[in-house]
Amino acid sequence: MIRVPKAVTFNHTPLLELGLPQWRSRLVLLVLLVGMGSLVGRSLYLQGVHNDFLQAKGESRYARVLEVPATRGRITDRNGNLLAVSTPVYSIWAIPSDASQIAPGQLRQLAQLLEMDAADLGARFAAGRDFVFLKRQVSPELADKVAALGLPGIHRQNEFRRFYPSGEVMAHILGFTSVEDRGQEGIELTYERMLAGQAGSRRVVKDRRGRVVEDVESIRQPRDGADVALAMDARIQYLAYAALREAVHRHNAKAGSVVVLDVQTGEVLALVNAPTFNPNNRAHLTGAQLRNRVFTDTFEPGSVMKPFIAAMALESGRFQATTPVDTHSGHLTIGNRTIHDSHPYRSLTVAEVIQKSSNIGTARMALEFTPEYMRDFYARLGFGSPLQLGFPGEASGTLRPAQDWRPIEQATMSYGHGVSVTLIQIARAYLAFARDGELLPLSLTRVETPPQGARVFSPRVAREVRQMMEMVVNPGGTAARAKVTGYRVAGKTGTANKIENGRYVNRYMSSFVGLAPASNPRLVVAVTIDEPSADQHFGGAVAAPVFAQVLEGALRALGVAPDAPLAPLQFTALAPAGSARASQEGM
């Protein structure tokens, strides 16, 4: 039933008049609604329910995670002088595939800056790796210059480099760090946990120009390493270093060590070894020069053990300082072996046994006691067990069980053969003389309150043995050259044959251990010179002058009041020894 219009115009087409079925328009509407609904649903899903992915994508456009570097703690001496410090440096590295596009002229410029060979650089880029270090630990100025070249594929990375201003003087005690700034030796290793810093990181918002405009969160707080204050006194350390170096050179010795202890606190004020090394120069960080002999090398101490036997004898009450000891005119046969004295006497008092360093006299005293008693006495002085200062590679020395000591062995052990010790053990044991019979635990770091000591023998015995050891230094003793003007000094020489493949050979370990001022001791100084091979080898001639030189400077540096008369007349009387030493002084 179609009505035909009168005229057909463009807006009156008969087609528009056609009525379409209702369902068609409804279908279109439905399709449109479903389409819109799915879009709304999807956007709700993306914005509300499952929004992590887009969030992350968005954030990656503006948010950055920045590393916050932490520096390694510094090491200072007891007076705050800087001994080790880390400063920022850069490492220059390259992505070879990018860097291979560098023009030859620019490559030459780069090689010149890095002080490398241009051909070598080119070879590194051609190596086909993804990452290659060009040069590690360059100064910030140089890194800036490299960055200014603007070369493709050349990058830099923050690093730290450890500097040791005192160089080889402190080398053994401080140790050194790896290229990654981790402790490898010495204090650097022992106190690694304290010194090491922990780098942090934080999330920030950066703008188009790379400026940080907002702190979002701190992911991990950076923690700078803590500073470590050592017990060392840089002045005394230097004195010891200079004196030891000179002595090792003069006596053409293989090695040598010096330890200085503070009597009041048990702090290690100085610790030097020769030969030494420069920790600032990575090229030479190998070999025997790295050994901290004071801790790691054991040796037969020889006569420096004799004062302990005298103390043991006096403590028992069976001997007095004036008790005569039969010294058999220089020969004593025990079992099938004979022990000798280099200067024979028929008989000496206990005090003279120490003064003249008589092997036989010491052995006679020791044999009055059971091996168990003597071993226990040695053990209480700290021999045979490590000091546990946490120092890497510390040796314990050997002190055999008393059951298998034969009499001849007990005799030789009384004068320091058949036992082995480290120099730090000997120095610590002498604290017992200096502290009126008390032993202290030692410390490498600064001590605020001195620890509790352990009594080994009575104050009276300690004072009497100190007096005997003063006689060693006075005319008639074995070490007149250990004298220090203005101070009373007590000490003991040691000259021990070295053992090679189980046999004693004609090479020596010369030592001197002593304390001053004898009236109220402040310092213990222990010196060993290993294999002096110039003309002399006796401890009194080789090690004692080093002892005196270190002690004199150290006492002056610490401002210790002199306890010996300083009248000029006294010096005139002592002129030969005094002037001879003065001319050798390094300081």
Place this chain on the structure above:
Amino acid sequence: MIRFDAFLVALLIVLAAASALGVISAQHEARKLHDAFEHEQGRAQSLGVEWGRLQLEQSSLSDHRRVEKIAREKLHMAPPQPGQVVVLEDRP
């Protein structure tokens, strides 16, 4: 009545727009300040680094080996001989 309503709506629209602009400028200001803060922090850090380097320089200049060398060679100093030492005692 209708005119009052229209006025209120217009006012609120203006206030909302002003507040939005305020937020924008405050945010911008905050970012600028933060950038300045970061800048100063960087400066503090590089000053710290320089301080460390100066300390290092100081300790290498005051190194005992160097001091001794200069004292001996340039200043012609020597350790005092026994007779030259005068000890002052603190007498009560």
